[in-house]
Amino acid sequence: MSPAAILRTVVLAGAVAALEIACRTGAIPPTMVVAPSTMLVGAVEALDDPEFWRHFGVTVEAVAIAMSIAIVGGFCTGFMLTRIPPLRRAVSPFLASYYSIPHLAFYPLLIVIFGLGRAPLIVLATLFAMVAMILATMAGLDRVPPVLARTARIHRLSLLSEIWQVRLPAAAPHILSGLKLAVAYSFIGVIAGEFIMSTEGIGHEIAYAYDNFNNRRMYALILIVLALVTTFNMTVFAWERRMLKRRGL
Amino acid sequence: MSAAALAEVAPPPPQAGAAEAVHARLRGVTRVYPGRAGGPEVHALGPIDMDLRQGEFFSVVGPSGCGKSTLLDVLSGLAPPTEGSVEFEGARIAGQVPDGVGVVFQEDASFPWLSVEDNVAFGLRREGVDAAETRRRVDFALGFMGLRDFRRAYPSQLSGGMRQRVCIARTLVMQPRLILLDEPFGALDQQTRLLMGDELLRLWRETGATVMLITHALDEANLLSDRIGVMSARPGRFIEIVETGWDRARDSSLAERPEFGAVTSRLWTRLRGESLRALGQGAQAEAAR
Amino acid sequence: MTVAAEPAAPGARPLTAALGALRGPALVTLAVLVMWQLAHELAGDVAITAPAPTLAHLVEMIGQARFLPHLAETAMAFGQALLIAWMGGVLIGLCLGGSRLAGEAAEPVLVTLYSIPKVTLYPVILLLFGLGMQAKVAFGAFHGIIPVALFTLNAVRNIPAVQIRTARALRLSPAQRARHVLLPAALPEVFAGLRLGFSLTLLGSMLGELFASQRGLGFLLMKAIDLHDVETILAIAVLISVFAVAANMGLLAIDRRLRRGAAPAGHGA
Numbered sequence: 001m002s003p004a005a006i007l008r009t010v011v012l013a014g015a016v017a018a019l020e021i022a023c024r025t026g027a028i029p030p031t032m033v034v035a036p037s038t039m040l041v042g043a044v045e046a047l048d049d050p051e052f053w054r055h056f057g058v059t060v061e062a063v064a065i066a067m068s069i070a071i072v073g074g075f076c077t078g079f080m081l082t083r084i085p086p087l088r089r090a091v092s093p094f095l096a097s098y099y100s101i102p103h104l105a106f107y108p109l110l111i112v113i114f115g116l117g118r119a120p121l122i123v124l125a126t127l128f129a130m131v132a133m134i135l136a137t138m139a140g141l142d143r144v145p146p147v148l149a150r151t152a153r154i155h156r157l158s159l160l161s162e163i164w165q166v167r168l169p170a171a172a173p174h175i176l177s178g179l180k181l182a183v184a185y186s187f188i189g190v191i192a193g194e195f196i197m198s199t200e201g202i203g204h205e206i207a208y209a210y211d212n213f214n215n216r217r218m219y220a221l222i223l224i225v226l227a228l229v230t231t232f233n234m235t236v237f238a239w240e241r242r243m244l245k246r247r248g249l
Numbered sequence: 250m251s252a253a254a255l256a257e258v259a260p261p262p263p264q265a266g267a268a269e270a271v272h273a274r275l276r277g278v279t280r281v282y283p284g285r286a287g288g289p290e291v292h293a294l295g296p297i298d299m300d301l302r303q304g305e306f307f308s309v310v311g312p313s314g315c316g317k318s319t320l321l322d323v324l325s326g327l328a329p330p331t332e333g334s335v336e337f338e339g340a341r342i343a344g345q346v347p348d349g350v351g352v353v354f355q356e357d358a359s360f361p362w363l364s365v366e367d368n369v370a371f372g373l374r375r376e377g378v379d380a381a382e383t384r385r386r387v388d389f390a391l392g393f394m395g396l397r398d399f400r401r402a403y404p405s406q407l408s409g410g411m412r413q414r415v416c417i418a419r420t421l422v423m424q425p426r427l428i429l430l431d432e433p434f435g436a437l438d439q440q441t442r443l444l445m446g447d448e449l450l451r452l453w454r455e456t457g458a459t460v461m462l463i464t465h466a467l468d469e470a471n472l473l474s475d476r477i478g479v480m481s482a483r484p485g486r487f488i489e490i491v492e493t494g495w496d497r498a499r500d501s502s503l504a505e506r507p508e509f510g511a512v513t514s515r516l517w518t519r520l521r522g523e524s525l526r527a528l529g530q531g532a533q534a535e536a537a538r
Numbered sequence: 539m540t541v542a543a544e545p546a547a548p549g550a551r552p553l554t555a556a557l558g559a560l561r562g563p564a565l566v567t568l569a570v571l572v573m574w575q576l577a578h579e580l581a582g583d584v585a586i587t588a589p590a591p592t593l594a595h596l597v598e599m600i601g602q603a604r605f606l607p608h609l610a611e612t613a614m615a616f617g618q619a620l621l622i623a624w625m626g627g628v629l630i631g632l633c634l635g636g637s638r639l640a641g642e643a644a645e646p647v648l649v650t651l652y653s654i655p656k657v658t659l660y661p662v663i664l665l666l667f668g669l670g671m672q673a674k675v676a677f678g679a680f681h682g683i684i685p686v687a688l689f690t691l692n693a694v695r696n697i698p699a700v701q702i703r704t705a706r707a708l709r710l711s712p713a714q715r716a717r718h719v720l721l722p723a724a725l726p727e728v729f730a731g732l733r734l735g736f737s738l739t740l741l742g743s744m745l746g747e748l749f750a751s752q753r754g755l756g757f758l759l760m761k762a763i764d765l766h767d768v769e770t771i772l773a774i775a776v777l778i779s780v781f782a783v784a785a786n787m788g789l790l791a792i793d794r795r796l797r798r799g800a801a802p803a804g805h806g807a
Binding site for chain 1: 563565566569570581584585586639640642643644646647649650652653654655656657658659660661662664665666734736737740741744745748759762763766768771772774775778779782783785786787790
């Protein structure tokens with residue numbers, strides 16, 4: 001392990017240990033934070049609970065749908081915008097300010113339109129994640145070194161071939177970073193929405209546990225969500241790192 | 250323009266007894282770009298009249314910004330001429346890259362996501378050449394360019410010079426009849442340049458292709474070429490075409506001969522005035538911004 | 539020799555440039571209004587109220603005396619959160635960026651924190667800070683501090699090594715080095731982080747208000763949801779969005795100026 005990794009592990013382990021001690025000795029009351037060991041126990045309990053898995057499935061399904069639409073739709077939209085410059089110019093200012101607006105402010109509106117259920121959740125998360133993918137796709141295609149496009153023309157590739165064989169691979173690192181964001185935002189969108197206003201899903205379960213003063217369950221669920229999201233993100237990060245390494249980036 | 254000046258700019262009369270076939274021909278070619286945001290248009294090139302003889306090694310030298318790269322764009326079919334005609338192997342080309350042309354660019358054009366081997370095989374695979382033939386030609390090109398040991402490496406792991414060799418190999422493998430190179434050794438150090446120059450000559454001899462090299466290094470042009478076209482400052486036109494008369498079987502030891510220095514001096518004499526003009530043009534452009 | 543183009547009349551260029559810059563946003567605003575109206579036609583008043591009445595309602599709401607305390611509450615919470623996020627984030631980023639080991643160790647942690655749905659930690663914030671202003675500020679600051687720290691960290695790490703060597707060759711103290719070399723060199727990228735931190739802090743503060751308070755725009759929003767008062771829901775959403783976009787554009791303008799590259803006057807030769 002690199003020195004940085006060792007330092008990180010030591011610090012994190014130390015923090016967890018300190019928290020454990022503080023909780024056990026009562027320095028931090030369980031009404032505020034429960035001990036990490038208790039969280040783990042609660043997590044194991046939850047994993048045993050079929051109800052938990054039902055909610056888990058609901059959440060994961062929503063995230064998967066939102067992610068897929070955001071990535072594919074975002075990529076296609078971004079690609080299309082690079083081929084139609086006037087449209088891109090018109091839409092640009094909107095896209096630039098998109099992430100400055102607190103999206104969740106519009107969530108109530110979506111509920112009013114779609115009713116309570118999974119639809120507003122998925123729509124919100126998709127909208128949240130899609131623009132990151134659009135922006136990254138455009139940035140990636142913009143940054144294809146012109147000499148590579150000219151090489152494609154020298155090889156007399158058809159336009160489709162040029163795009164598929166040269167432009168897209170060249171743009172891949174940027175597009176992949178957009179994909180990372182889309183993944184993260186899909187999770188955030190779904191879980192935040194579930195938390196605020198839903199009758200199902202992990203986000204809702206966390207809120208429910210909080211309302212019922214069930215701290216052990218609440219922290220356990222939080223832990224599980226964080227573990228899930230982190231694992232997913234790490235996988236994507238690792239994939240990206242491998243790709244970048246090969247290209248010497 | 251005075252008659253004397255006009256005579257300078259007109260193409261040299263065909264050499265007596267020169268029966269070489271013409272591989273490519275430019276007549277009255279100009280290239281004009283529309284100005285930026287309503288500014289005046291840019292006359293990048295021309296008018297150019299030029300005959301590229303079959304199998305010759307022709308270099309183009311000229312001050313920066315004179316349109317050398319534009320000439321390459323027009324000749325290769327990457328850009329259509331604004332006026333005039335471009336013919337390659339008897340057929341007119343206008344903005345379309347014909348079969349049989351290979352280009353090596355100034356910047357690194359290797360595909361970072363492909364290994365050296367896959368880079369070199371790129372063109373063959375796109376054209377649907379069968380696997381056995383592809384493998385044979387790729388092996389040959391890799392061997393020719395000294396890349397056999399690096400076939401599985403990725404461009405990011407190679408030096409600039411090696412990456413250029415990958416690009417040359419990728420061009421070689423398509424067996425082009427006309428090879429255009431745009432300052433391919435620009436980013437390399439002098440020693441590597443000399444070695445690569447020798448390699449280029451070897452390539453030229455063994456493939457029998459026609460080669461046009463754009464370079465700003467006068468001694469490089471002198472060493473490598475049968476003929477050297479000297480371009481004026483923008484808009485670039487040929488102010489002289491120098492015949493070197495060197496042996497086909499030449500290499501970098503040519504530089505030791507006294508006649509060699511004379512040619513280089515002659516090139517510089519022609520170029521010096523144009524380079525000053527180009528420098529002045531550059532300063533004007535800055536001031537206008 | 540080409541003839542130089544006639545220069546434009548003095549003073550004309552800045553005005554036309556300014557108008558040109560406004561054209562994009564104006565078109566987009568128009569498009570948004572049009573789409574809004576269309577959505578209203580399709581969905582009806584029960585789901586989406588039309589632009590004109592909604593905006594009228596908004597203006598009326600702002601005029602009411604009982605609205606101002608809510609606005610003030612949100613502004614206070616957001617302001618405090620932003621201060622903490624910006625200053626805290628920059629400080630953390632500078633410290634981590636200064637040491638290669640610390641930076642390398644901390645970055646994955648920060649990136650992970652950035653990608654998790656922070657809303658899941660909302661109950662924790664509530665437990666730690668109780669209901670009320672503190673929770674809102676904490677939640678908002680938590681959202682914003684991470685990107686600011688991340689961007690600052692990267693900004694410091696990306697400073698060309700040759701500039702740092704120059705600072706050392708000039709024998710500057712660490713504090714001088716930070717102030718006169720590190721900070722100006724890192725400023726453009728740091729500012730990009732501040733911009734992102736602004737938006738996220740706004741989001742976090744708003745989220746914080748949804749549950750933790752009896753006052754503020756978030757609280758009004760929740761009340762409107764309970765009463766199914768679509769007009770008010772939309773009005774508040776629009777108010778927040780307009781503020782967010784306007785502020786972002788202002789920050790973007792500053793960002794662009796920072797990137798023009800010229801060092802500010804008074805710094806060295």
